[in-house]
Amino acid sequence: MVPYTPGLDDIVFYEYEERHDGADPFARELRLEFDALDAEAATRRRMMSISVHDRIAGRPGRARVLEEFITYAKKQPGVWFARKDALARWALEGPLPPVTTSLTKGGLRPHARAVKVAA
Secondary structure: OOOOOHHHEHHHHHHHOOOOOOOHHHHHHHHHHHHHHHHHOOOOOOEEEOEOOOOOOOOHHHHHHHHHHHHHHHOOOOEEEEEHHHHHHHHHOOOOOOOOOOOOHHHOOOOOEEEEEEO
């Protein structure tokens, strides 16, 4: 099972919470979440899950926010974009490293961080 968090689900963000102030808050939330997880990933595994639906995030302004975020995240060293199946295989390759152990042990990718972009 791959973890899911509703905090970065476009339905929750745009539809259920009745946010009518455009796509900027979602863009800000994506970067804040990513930057925090990226900092934590120096000592432990971290994953960022973003759920998007074509009828919601597919609108032009919202799609641009997602495209800009992906471009930003790809520029950061050690970031890995993966589908759920690839992420599950990666996690099963070796034991969970202790918080103080480098992620390079046990066959894991160095400083690998995942952003799920496809189902």
